[in-house]
Amino acid sequence: MNKLFLIIKREFIAKVRNKSFIVMTFLSPLLFVGMAVLIGFLANMNKDSVTQIAIHDEAGLLKKDFKSDKFTRYTDLSAMPFQIAKDTAANNYEGLLYIPKVDSIQLLLERVEYISDDSPSIDFISDVETVVDSVLTSENLKIYGFDQNKIDEARANSTLKLSKFSGEESLKGLNEIKVAIGGVMGYLIMMFIIIYGNFVMRSVIEEKTNRIIEIIISSVKPFQLMMGKIIGNSLAGILQFLIWVVVGLILVFVAQSVFGLQMGAGASVSPEMMDAAQQSAGIAKLQSYFNEIMNLPLGLMIGSFIIYFIGGYFLYSSLYAAIGAAVDSETDSQQFMLPIIMPLMLGVYIGFFTVINDPHGTVATVFSMIPFTSPIVMLMRIPFGVPIWQLILSMVLLFATFTFVVWFASKIYRVGILMYGKKTNWKELYKWLKY
Incomplete structure (x- = not known):
């Protein structure tokens, strides 16, 4: 256990001390904001012509x-x-x-x-x-x-009024907002898996190429080394995400101060805003949408995001580690990448094209249970309200599958970590599973 902890600590420190990690951690939120501002500016430029x-x-x-x-x-x-x-x-x-x-x-x-x-x-x-x-x-x-x-x-022009059974007024386009929020969280998980999974694979390939791996596994078991790399990189990813959450909350606070938005279910429009709303109804409408967003189960969504991030990342990173152990260069790894990326892409498409129309339908429910797509699809369903038993079952299946995949990948990792100069194919990987 001490050896595993040392590997985790080594991987975590090496990652967080990396200059690119530090720069992108604090620069990425600003880049997203800047991109949104640039898109809005370019769109307005076209309107002036x-x-x-x-x-x-x-x-x-x-x-x-x-x-x-x-x-x-x-x-x-x-x-x-x-x-x-x-x-x-x-x-x-x-x-x-x-x-x-x-x-x-x-x-x-x-x-x-x-x-x-x-x-x-x-x-x-x-x-x-x-x-x-x-x-x-x-x-x-x-x-x-x-x-x-x-x-x-x-000729009549009707306007459909939306309300809840509790008597509260609902808003048009709220489903699209829910899907967008869940989609952003699912997309973040997909990007984290791809980015940090590649970090794990590159780390394995680099140590394998430099023959450092021979020295390392003389002191630790291959399984401990693989898990140490996966956990160390996942902790770095979670730290980066938490920093982004803090920066995002700061940006929300700034937006609240600049635009006068009030947070919480009981938020109301101030007298000053009421005067402004008489001149511009958009502020009041923006306040209503903001209130609806704050009424979503944000705590459950953030907690589920962390759980699905950990489960999804461990699930896919174990496969990335196995691939890194099986090849001698990143070029050789490309033939094995498609089966890993395809379920992630499928989850995104299922989420955007199915959840928005029928979040509790058969397709959305099934794919929110399948471990390889649940980290994305389930997060897009949660804003619509998901039965707790479905959420628990999805998480149990995810971590059970992760345990099996880690065992599966460790067998490939144990054999491939010391294999040099031989081109690996799917048939060869199948043989390694029998060792």
Whole structure:
């Protein structure tokens, strides 16, 4: 046990003293914030640009229905001959919207043409088609003797009100927020597994290549060495995560101070915010969403994250360690990486495409139990409320599978750690399991 502790201590200290570990621990949160700010800035830059579109309507049927806004500005060139308008648009506008003269307005269904060297956006195409469809629909109503004004007056626009059985008002888009929060936690686990699993594999390969491993295993058992590397790196990962949590809480506190958001289920909008909310309803809405997020089982989510992180990391890192022992270089390890990464990717896709639509359905429930995908899928289900027996069963299966995989990987590790110069394949690994 003392030898295992010494290996864990050695791996942990070597990792946390690494300059790249220190830099990325404190720089990563700032990079995420900076990336979000940059994306928002670039998105707003695109909104400031105005698309200039020329219109040539030979019969004057539709030009009045195309209204300029802050994103698109329409200019009427119908007074010019078509060829001159086309040449003018080619030099001075993004494109030319050509509406030919027809005997019947119904023929415009397939005659309206947009001329441009660049392909227009889907939104622009949809907007043009909406205008054309609206005009043609009005004409059809007149032909059939319907009053357009009365139809517009009779048209109803409903707004679905969401509430809970307790009587509290619910919010639209809350499921998407829950999936996003669970998805971020699941994605973090996936990235930690890949990053720190590779650290374990590289450490094994490096010691094996330098022949240091021969000296080390003369004093400790291969199983102790493998577990020491896995646990030491996992402790470094947990430390890094806890630092990120602290930094994240600081950023939340700063956001709370800057935007005036109040935390907790009983949070309310201050009088100053009420005045601001009368001018901008977005602040009050933001407060409501913030309150809903704070009402989620955050303690359970964070606790489950740590448990699934440990279980998932141990499960996959034992395989990474076995691969590192079986090969002589990182290049040789690539053939064994796909079976490890595929379950992680499958968990992410199952989570985003299934949990959001049916978090308690058969697919989501089954994959939240399978140990190789449960660290991701279950974390995405927890914000929706998961029966405690499912959560406990999922964790038990995860750690039971981890115990089996460690035994499985240790047999490969014990044989492969002293194998040099021989290309390893799946058949060879199978033979090692029998030793």
